[in-house]
Amino acid sequence: MRLDIIKRSFILTGIFISFFFIVSSIAPAGTIDLFTSEKGDIKISGGTAHIPVMKDAAKQIMEHNRDIRISIAGGGSGVGIKQVGEGLVDIGNSGRKPTDDEIQKYGLKLFQWAIDGVGVIVNPQNPVKALSKTQLSEIFAGKTTVWKALGGPDKLINVYTRDNSSGTREVFWEKALDKGEITDKANVVVSNGAMKTAVANDPYGIGYVSVGHMDNSTAPVILDGAEPTIDNVKNGSYKIARGLFSNTKGEPKGLVKKFIDFLFSPEGQQIAAKNGFIPVK
Amino acid sequence: MKERFIEIFIKSFAWLSGLLLLSAAFVIIGFLLVKGVPTLSLSLIFGDTSPADALLLRRQVLTGLFPAMAGTCLLVLLSVGLATPVGLAAGIYLAEYSRGNLKSFFSLFYDILAGVPSIVIGLFGFSLAISLHHYVKEIYPCLLISALALAFLVLPYLIRTTQFAMESIPSETRLTAPALGATKLQNIAYVLFPRSLPGIASGVILAIGRCAEDTAVIMLTGVVAAAGIPGSLLSAYEALPFYIYYISSQYRDAYELQTGYGAAVILLIICACLFLAAFYLKNQLMDRMLYRQ
Amino acid sequence: MKRECFAETGFLGAAVLSASLTALILIFMLFLGFPLFRGGCFFTLLTTPWNPDKGLFGIYPMLAGTLSIVFLSLCWAFPLSLGASALISVIAPTGFAKFCKKTVQMLTGIPTVIYGFVGVFLLVPFIREMFASGSGMSILSASLMLSMVISPTMILIFTDTFESIPASYSAAADALGASPVQKLLYVILPYSRQGIFAGLILSVGRAMGDTLIALMLAGNAVAVPGSILDSARTLTAHIALVIAADFDSIEFKTIFAAGLVLYVFTTSLILLVRIIGGMGMKNR
Numbered sequence: 001m002r003l004d005i006i007k008r009s010f011i012l013t014g015i016f017i018s019f020f021f022i023v024s025s026i027a028p029a030g031t032i033d034l035f036t037s038e039k040g041d042i043k044i045s046g047g048t049a050h051i052p053v054m055k056d057a058a059k060q061i062m063e064h065n066r067d068i069r070i071s072i073a074g075g076g077s078g079v080g081i082k083q084v085g086e087g088l089v090d091i092g093n094s095g096r097k098p099t100d101d102e103i104q105k106y107g108l109k110l111f112q113w114a115i116d117g118v119g120v121i122v123n124p125q126n127p128v129k130a131l132s133k134t135q136l137s138e139i140f141a142g143k144t145t146v147w148k149a150l151g152g153p154d155k156l157i158n159v160y161t162r163d164n165s166s167g168t169r170e171v172f173w174e175k176a177l178d179k180g181e182i183t184d185k186a187n188v189v190v191s192n193g194a195m196k197t198a199v200a201n202d203p204y205g206i207g208y209v210s211v212g213h214m215d216n217s218t219a220p221v222i223l224d225g226a227e228p229t230i231d232n233v234k235n236g237s238y239k240i241a242r243g244l245f246s247n248t249k250g251e252p253k254g255l256v257k258k259f260i261d262f263l264f265s266p267e268g269q270q271i272a273a274k275n276g277f278i279p280v281k
Numbered sequence: 282m283k284e285r286f287i288e289i290f291i292k293s294f295a296w297l298s299g300l301l302l303l304s305a306a307f308v309i310i311g312f313l314l315v316k317g318v319p320t321l322s323l324s325l326i327f328g329d330t331s332p333a334d335a336l337l338l339r340r341q342v343l344t345g346l347f348p349a350m351a352g353t354c355l356l357v358l359l360s361v362g363l364a365t366p367v368g369l370a371a372g373i374y375l376a377e378y379s380r381g382n383l384k385s386f387f388s389l390f391y392d393i394l395a396g397v398p399s400i401v402i403g404l405f406g407f408s409l410a411i412s413l414h415h416y417v418k419e420i421y422p423c424l425l426i427s428a429l430a431l432a433f434l435v436l437p438y439l440i441r442t443t444q445f446a447m448e449s450i451p452s453e454t455r456l457t458a459p460a461l462g463a464t465k466l467q468n469i470a471y472v473l474f475p476r477s478l479p480g481i482a483s484g485v486i487l488a489i490g491r492c493a494e495d496t497a498v499i500m501l502t503g504v505v506a507a508a509g510i511p512g513s514l515l516s517a518y519e520a521l522p523f524y525i526y527y528i529s530s531q532y533r534d535a536y537e538l539q540t541g542y543g544a545a546v547i548l549l550i551i552c553a554c555l556f557l558a559a560f561y562l563k564n565q566l567m568d569r570m571l572y573r574q
Numbered sequence: 575m576k577r578e579c580f581a582e583t584g585f586l587g588a589a590v591l592s593a594s595l596t597a598l599i600l601i602f603m604l605f606l607g608f609p610l611f612r613g614g615c616f617f618t619l620l621t622t623p624w625n626p627d628k629g630l631f632g633i634y635p636m637l638a639g640t641l642s643i644v645f646l647s648l649c650w651a652f653p654l655s656l657g658a659s660a661l662i663s664v665i666a667p668t669g670f671a672k673f674c675k676k677t678v679q680m681l682t683g684i685p686t687v688i689y690g691f692v693g694v695f696l697l698v699p700f701i702r703e704m705f706a707s708g709s710g711m712s713i714l715s716a717s718l719m720l721s722m723v724i725s726p727t728m729i730l731i732f733t734d735t736f737e738s739i740p741a742s743y744s745a746a747a748d749a750l751g752a753s754p755v756q757k758l759l760y761v762i763l764p765y766s767r768q769g770i771f772a773g774l775i776l777s778v779g780r781a782m783g784d785t786l787i788a789l790m791l792a793g794n795a796v797a798v799p800g801s802i803l804d805s806a807r808t809l810t811a812h813i814a815l816v817i818a819a820d821f822d823s824i825e826f827k828t829i830f831a832a833g834l835v836l837y838v839f840t841t842s843l844i845l846l847v848r849i850i851g852g853m854g855m856k857n858r
Binding site: 288294295298299301308309310316371387389390391394396397398401402404408409437440464490496501522525526530549553 | 592
């Protein structure tokens, strides 16, 4: 048993070393090399749409240099902005532009590194795949309560929403619901990831999520004829769009600046594109 | 006739509730084991890093459960390390020094502390960190704050088990050393404390289990979704129970969900082992006391 | 002698330190929630709904959510625990009773988050399909799982009480030719009334203080629940959700009100247990 583990670890190490050599021999010298002699911690929190990109970026950087530690927490855009403002984290992400008040109060510096949309999702089993804005508002206000009224099964509609600190909620509420009411009977989930999981598991659920997070576990809903895809956000035919921001308190310095630079580098922008967002460069 | 009916009714109700509870428990554990055990493997824990490198901290594990397990271990060590000396000392005071009103006053406070919901203790830890942050810039919710808050959580259990273990020492044993001229402190240090060690140890182990499983406290005091092995006491960290909660609400794909099941089985195994250890020690204590009496 | 004195002071210091934590937590809650008490709006908070968009920050829906989940979970857990304890202490053959008790003791060691995890993937889909109303994240799901969490402790308290009846009582009943069930009904239960009550109250505190089950299974909606299939939010889950969200705002201050309510509730339960004679406590 013991021997087996040792043997396996040797093989794994071997694979890893050869993999490392291959990668390092073909990878062009890029922004990642900026991190080579760095050391220290970066603390990131806030927007949950950002998390996959942050994780991938952190992984690349930490694989490159093990003296750098990057911790990533969620919480929502509101948390990100306040935590970075209070100096509790180095980078506070937000899925909405911080308000002028927030920028002034905390002396925030904004970095928008990608564009994203917010789209409505339902379970793939649900036959209702297109809605008008009015229908959507009535669903979220709790006025339309059965799928049958929309051509679906004779089941109650389970509305999912986000907590108040969510930037996704804010954008959705402003641009899709025109600041209309969201029923207080709605189930509340804590992140974009949790929204997707909840709707993927609930055949009669409806929710809204960052376009970058959509995959085939849920089905996008065509809103007023426009499908929430990244292409439609790009060409402007899908209107519920927003920027993804990483904010720092004052001008970023040292390691944090390098991290922000990395997000804007070809490697960083490629990570954003891979995760379903529109790169800004 | 009526008596007979009542008798049958009560008997069947008792059997029914007992079996219902047992079967519910077996369904829960069985479900977890069936789904979780097949996922257990070295790559679940270490991802694509080699275990030797990970354990020697030569490389960071970025896709496995290793950082969460290490975080939980560090957390448990720190919080139990902080709570045990204070808890034992307070327990000894309660058992050996305090009398009457003072004793019931203290024990009331400990009972209240034991009853305070863990989320409230987490909230306390969080606000402590935020208040301290205004004075010391380096302090924010982190490993140290979580460990402190967890120490507060288990302190009353430690105090009460210590007190109980010391008080249940038979008076023959208790009086021997003083009769031979030992002082009170000598009696405690050489007779009473060693004799109650199994009971105290089982209390400590239960406290370890409590720290390992608690999620409410740590989610307010510094645990995050991704951090790697914490570099210092003031870093954010990952932990197994939080990972399980996090995955349950927001797994990205089938593989991540699998790791959630794996994490749950690992946590279950850890807690079961701790529990069995505590149980064994407690039984030893019982046996010894029966034998000596 | 000096060392004696020194040690005693040390022990006393530890005891005072631990006891002062209890007070310190209360003081922190009061201090940070203080802005809410000015103008007496603390009690308004307890009776108004939560809708930050409209400037309403009341915690009444969470209070209602907590009470309904706690009440319902006790409705499942109390009879079940009473029945199971009777089985273990009186009715079952010795071997099986021992097995049951060991299992129950093991169950107390299962992490809450694991109950929640299984609940999400097993119970919630089941409830959703079974009742075909709502998402399955409901008071019902949360209370069922919560009853699994509190039952083991309740059973252990009950069996301890049942087994602590004086041997002479038990022998008297046996001598009169009472059947096990008669002994349970006329000797054990009347004698254990206080212990049962204490166990029940401690379980209320436990159920009220639990965060994870409600957070994971109850759906967290901020409406006052109208049926057991509705989604609801407890005070504990509210603290977890809002803290994840914010600080420095009124919203954040209201979670100290929620914390305070929980603190006061659980403290009064402990006091109640003491007042009814502390019998349950002494046996623990």
